[in-house]
Amino acid sequence: MPATTLTFSHVSFTYPDGTEALRDVSFSICPGEKVALMGSNGAGKSTLLLHCNGLLLPNKGVVRVGEMEVMKSTLREVRTKVGMLFQNADDQLFMPTVEEDVAFGPRNMQLPEDEVERRVTEALHTVGSEALRNRACHRLSGGQKRMVAIAGVWAMQPEVWVMDEPATGLDAEARECFIQIVASLPTTCLIATHDLSLAHRLCSRIIYLEEGCLQSDCKVVKNQLPG
Ligand SMILES: Nc1ncnc2c1ncn2[C@@H]1O[C@H](COP(=O)(O)OP(=O)(O)OP(=O)(O)O)[C@@H](O)[C@H]1O
Ligand SMILES: [Mg+2]
Incomplete structure (x- = not known):
């Protein structure tokens, strides 16, 4: 997974x-940098x-991903580079089964079917959700949906990960698994x-809105961190 810059210039x-x-x-985020976006509700x-x-x-x-401006004509390419984890996992999962959902992104990128299969297996393994592979998405628990949504982004191997309240609803074990996954990503993360x-655990910078x-x-500053 390569990494790229993400830049906002005077965006309203x-x-x-x-x-x-x-x-x-x-603001601008360097390739591979992990930045937290904080601020009150709304x-x-x-x-x-x-x-x-x-x-x-x-x-x-203007918003730029690498050198590319995000605009109507670049949306298709932008979406192969930027993986988005939504605030509500229900907005993310729309295929009938977990397997089909995780495969959706790689298939949409027109990858060969054996590569799609490899990525689905690897993504579900990474989030510890292999056992959910043949389950119906709409029957999963909230935390299970969240982990499957993470697998779906993982399978696309984006250059930038954008995550909205990614650990909400995760139990302590799943939260730790999530933190380990993100910490090991070489990609740019917001x-x-x-x-x-x-x-504090994942990011080198915090921006407040x-x-x-x-x-x-x-x-x-890592040596002044809580927990
Ligand atoms: N579809 C919409 N139409 C009109 N206003 C909206 C819409 N979505 C969000 N807003 C408003 O835009 C502002 C920013 O909302 P946003 O959802 O980006 O906040 P947030 O920082 O993500 O909040 P939270 O921490 O609660 O998730 C709020 O005033 C919100 O009411
Ligand atoms: Mg929000």
Whole structure:
């Protein structure tokens, strides 16, 4: 999995009902860097993440993945580079079975079927969910859905991982498994979270949003960490 930069330059976004969700947001994440995105409920974190793979496009400003601007004409390529873990796993899983769901991304990338199979097996193994392979997605528990969603992103081997509250609903063992997986990823990661301990363990930087504005951008000092 190669890594690439993710850059926001003066990005503003207003929802059609007039809610100003992002105001002149600028930051850049280096290849392989892991950054936490924090801020109170409604600060604009999910809105910002949805800009990373073009699910929302800015009203003003530019989002870039590597050299590529995220815009209508680049969406297909952007989505092979940026893997998105949604705040609600139900928004992510839409195929009937776990196997089909994890295979969806690689199939959509038109990879050969033996490579699709290899990635599905490896992804489910990585998240410790091989036993769920033939289960119906809609019958899984919340935490199981979350792990399968992680496997789905893993199978695409994106250059940038964008995660919205990824550890919500995970039990202690699954949370630890998730942290180990993300810690071992060589890719660029942007993780929206309210979990300061998770941010400290995984990230070298924290950026704070408040009412759609980037309020601070600070380095994590590892020897001053809680837990
Ligand atoms: N589809 C939408 N239409 C209109 N306004 C929206 C929409 N989605 C979000 N908003 C508004 O945009 C602002 C930012 O919302 P967002 O979901 O990005 O916040 P968040 O930081 O992810 O919050 P949380 O921590 O609760 O997940 C909020 O004021 C929210 O009410
Ligand atoms: Mg959110």
